[in-house]
Amino acid sequence: MVQINLEQRELTLKIVYYGPALSGKTTNLQAVHQLLDSEARGRLMVLDTSNDRTLFFDLMPVFFKTQSGFSVKVKLFTVPGQVMHNSTRRVVLQGADGVAFVADSQRDQTQNNNNSWRDMTENLKLNGLAPKSIPIVIQFNKRDLAGVRSDEEIDEVARRGSEPVYKASAIHGVGVLETLEGILRLTWRSLDSRYRLGEKLDIEEDEFINSLLRKTAGAGVPRPKSGSQQ
Secondary structure, three states: OOEOOOOEEEEEEEEEOOOOOOOOOHHHHHHHHHHHHOOOOOOOOEEEEEEEEEEEEEEEEEEOOOOOOOEEEEEEEEEEOOOHHHHHHHHHHHHOOOEEEEEEEHHHHHHHHHHHHHHHHHHHHHHOOOOOOOOEEEEEEEEEEEOEEEHHHHHHHHHHHOOOOEEEEEHOOOHHHHHHHHHHHHHHHHHHHHHHHHHHHOOOOOHHHHHHHOEEOOOOOOOOOOOOOO
């Protein structure tokens, strides 16, 4: 959960990227790390297995200081997608202020997406978090590949649900910052309504978002070592 230290003037938020194995969660963080100004983000830590799949989690902090002197940090985590690591996913999900669900756009991955969504909602409940009350956005990744669900199908998914839906090709950096901005805005609004963050930090929503998402001009996006999206 959000950590507000008024004495030390610090605010820390936690955003978790969730989704099936190889849907592109780690690739999202790699792209974010490459696209954001180096002064706005920390080191990207990746713990992976010999086959380049995330075993525990990735972590990358983004941060800034408000004009009123508050230090704001957002910690970005990913979870391992493999079925066997459910207990690790549940631990990483603890205390999340918002969740970005990364789905694989390929048609043959639809069932894996659905299974991972059910897994996420169950783990939220086990952590004492109500899936309907926590900010969640959905990213349909790998839009650059063949055999993906059509834009019309993705739009229909968006119409049926309440969560904002983004289309992305994380390996090319497309839709990555839009997804992050989407979950940050939802999270800010949720926390501001509960804790009056804007009043405490003397900052508006747009300043909060723009201060975190300071871009590096002309940055390229590195390909994962395996050539596949994790």
